[in-house]
Amino acid sequence: MVWFLGLGIGGLVLLVLSLVFDGVLEGVLDGIGGGLDGFLSLPVIAGFVSMLGFTGAITLGTTGLGAGAATGAGVATGVGAAWLTWRFSRALMRDGAAPAPRGEDLTGTSGSVVTAIPADAYGEVLLYLAGQPVKYAAKSAAPVARGTEVWVESVLSATSVVVRAVER
Numbered sequence: 001m002v003w004f005l006g007l008g009i010g011g012l013v014l015l016v017l018s019l020v021f022d023g024v025l026e027g028v029l030d031g032i033g034g035g036l037d038g039f040l041s042l043p044v045i046a047g048f049v050s051m052l053g054f055t056g057a058i059t060l061g062t063t064g065l066g067a068g069a070a071t072g073a074g075v076a077t078g079v080g081a082a083w084l085t086w087r088f089s090r091a092l093m094r095d096g097a098a099p100a101p102r103g104e105d106l107t108g109t110s111g112s113v114v115t116a117i118p119a120d121a122y123g124e125v126l127l128y129l130a131g132q133p134v135k136y137a138a139k140s141a142a143p144v145a146r147g148t149e150v151w152v153e154s155v156l157s158a159t160s161v162v163v164r165a166v167e168r
Helices: 002-020 025-033 042-062 067-094
Strands: 110-115 122-129 132-139 149-155 160-165
Touching: 002 042, 002 067, 042 067, 110 132, 122 160
Parallel strands: 132 160
Antiparallel strands: 110 122, 110 149, 122 132, 149 160
16 A cells, blocks of 8 residues: 555655646656657646556555555556546647737727826826726827726827727
């Protein structure tokens, strides 16, 4: 049973090391994995080894079966844990396809004036870019009072926009 517990704890230590060093240890297994698309990554191996050890210890301690049956049960659950870890990590890696928000995305959005905008001079507006509030320098052809709702007509630079007051 000590061997199984050692494998379980060793797998957890390997998992912690793979998370702490964040990919530094991955280079060790790069040549082995070949076309398996990350199936031999450290989190997958750590999941397999941990489940092998802990399931083997539980099987050996709670049943009258021998070490061979405990190893078989540990290998079966270890393969399942490894496969689930591999599928979960692949799903996480695919979840990054959304483009980053750009300033041009502000054209046609609404916001509110924070600092009054004089005619043909700059004031400040609060706009929402990708759901986050961002303050921009704003220019308008006509004066706009503080608190007025405005529409963005165009983007002048990364920090400034041209706006017009919303007429209701």
